[in-house]
Amino acid sequence: MKYLVHMDIDLPTDMPAEEAAEIKATEKAYSQQLQRAGKWPEIWRVVGEYANYSVFDVDSHDELHDILQNLPLFPYMDITVVPLAKHPSDVK
Numbered sequence: 683m684k685y686l687v688h689m690d691i692d693l694p695t696d697m698p699a700e701e702a703a704e705i706k707a708t709e710k711a712y713s714q715q716l717q718r719a720g721k722w723p724e725i726w727r728v729v730g731e732y733a734n735y736s737v738f739d740v741d742s743h744d745e746l747h748d749i750l751q752n753l754p755l756f757p758y759m760d761i762t763v764v765p766l767a768k769h770p771s772d773v774k
């Protein structure tokens with residue numbers, strides 16, 4: 683099951699720089715582990731924003747929910763999820 687996910691990140695302005703750097707590094711490692719496992723096949727930066735569009739390929743709504751809830755940046759994100767179905771014109 684594929685999902686298009688928009689993550690909009692808003693870190694508190696008073697968060698110490700070291701704490702922010704540590705959360706971002708943990709987020710990167712978590713994301714790259716899921717990318718290598720094939721669960722997170724696409725991640726794109728939104729130009730000019732601290733936001734991304736990602737594609738997830740998971741087995742269930744619950745699996746996606748668990749992945750998103752465990753993002754280190756989850757407490758600082760607004761997340762929008764769009765479930766994707768195969769387009770009838772897709773030639774693949």
Ligand SMILES: O=C(O)CC1=CCC(=O)O1
Pocket residue numbers: 689691709710711713714732733734755
């Ligand atoms: O910087 C972002 O868009 C947030 C994020 C999600 C996975 C990752 O590595 O960073």
